[in-house]
Amino acid sequence: MSEATPVDMPKGAQAYSGISKLLHWATAILIFGVLPVGFLLEDLPKGYIQNLGYDLHRSFGFVILCLAALRILVRLVFGAPAAYAGLTPFERRASAFAHHALYILLFATPLLGWAATSAYPVSFSIFWLFELPPLVPANRTVSKILFEAHEWAAIAMIAILVAHIGGALVHRIIKRDGVLERMLPARKS
Numbered sequence: 643m644s645e646a647t648p649v650d651m652p653k654g655a656q657a658y659s660g661i662s663k664l665l666h667w668a669t670a671i672l673i674f675g676v677l678p679v680g681f682l683l684e685d686l687p688k689g690y691i692q693n694l695g696y697d698l699h700r701s702f703g704f705v706i707l708c709l710a711a712l713r714i715l716v717r718l719v720f721g722a723p724a725a726y727a728g729l730t731p732f733e734r735r736a737s738a739f740a741h742h743a744l745y746i747l748l749f750a751t752p753l754l755g756w757a758a759t760s761a762y763p764v765s766f767s768i769f770w771l772f773e774l775p776p777l778v779p780a781n782r783t784v785s786k787i788l789f790e791a792h793e794w795a796a797i798a799m800i801a802i803l804v805a806h807i808g809g810a811l812v813h814r815i816i817k818r819d820g821v822l823e824r825m826l827p828a829r830k831s
C-alpha cells in the first residue's frame with residue numbers, strides 16, 4: 643500500500659510505505675557491515691578478535707535473513723508502489739531484474755553461510771543468545787563447496803548493488819526525477 647504522494651514528488655512517483663523504507667535501510671546498513679567483515683574474517687588477528695568477527699558476521703547475517711523474510715511478508719500484505727512512471731522500458735526491466743536478484747541473494751547468501759558452517763561442522767549462536775540448528779549434516783567437502791557458493795553469492799550481490807546504487811544516483815543527480823525519493827523518509831513541508 644503506498645503512502646500519499648508528497649507535494650514535491652513528481653506525479654506517478656508514489657513512495658514505498660514507511661515499514662518498507664525502514665526494512666530497506668536497516669538491511670542496507672547491515673549489508674554494508676556484514677559484507678566487508680566477511681572478506682576480512684580470515685585476516686583478523688587469531689583469537690578473541692577473530693572469534694568476535696565470526697560471531698558478529700554470523701549473527702548480523704542471520705538478522706539480514708530475518709529482515710528479508712519480513713520484507714517479503716510486508717510486500718505480500720501491503721503491496722509495493724507500481725514502477726516509477728517515468729522509467730524507460732530498459733530501466734523498468736533492469737530495475738525489476740536487480741530487485742528480484744537482490745531479494746533472492748538476501749536469502750541465498752545467509753542460508754549458504756549457515757549451511758556451510760553446519761557442514762564444517764561448527765555450532766554457533768546468534769548474539770550469544772541461542773544456537774541455530776544445523777541445516778545440513780557434517781561433511782568437509784560439502785562445506786568447502788557451500789563456502790565457495792557463499793562467497794560467489796556475496797560477489798554477485800556486490801555487482802548488482804553497484805548497478806542498483808549507481809542507478810539510484812543517476813536518477814537523483816542527472817535525471818533529477820523522484821525515484822530515490824520513493825525510498826527516502828517523507829519530507830514534511
Ligand code: HEM
Binds near residue numbers: 678679703759
Ligand atoms: C547477507 C548475509 C551475508 C553476507 C553478505 C555474507 C558475506 C560473506 C563474505 C563476503 C564472506 C567472505 C568470503 C570469502 O572471502 O571466502 C563471508 C565469509 C563467511 N561467512 Fe558470510 N555472509 C552473510 C551471512 C552469513 C551467515 C548467516 C553465516 C553463518 C551463519 C556466515 C558465515 C560465514 C563464514 C563462517 C565465513 C568465513 C568463510 C571462510 O573463512 O572461508 N555468513 N561471508
Ligand code: HEM
Binds near residue numbers: 666671741807821
Ligand atoms: C546507498 C544504498 C542504496 C540506495 C541509494 C538504494 C536505493 C533504492 C531505491 C531508490 C529503491 C526504489 C526503486 C524504485 O522505486 O523503483 C530501492 C529498492 C530496493 N532496494 Fe535499494 N538502495 C540501496 C541499498 C540497497 C541494498 C544494500 C539492498 C540489498 C542488498 C537493496 C535492495 C533493494 C530492493 C530489493 C529494492 C526493491 C524494493 C521493492 O520493490 O520491494 N538496496 N533501493
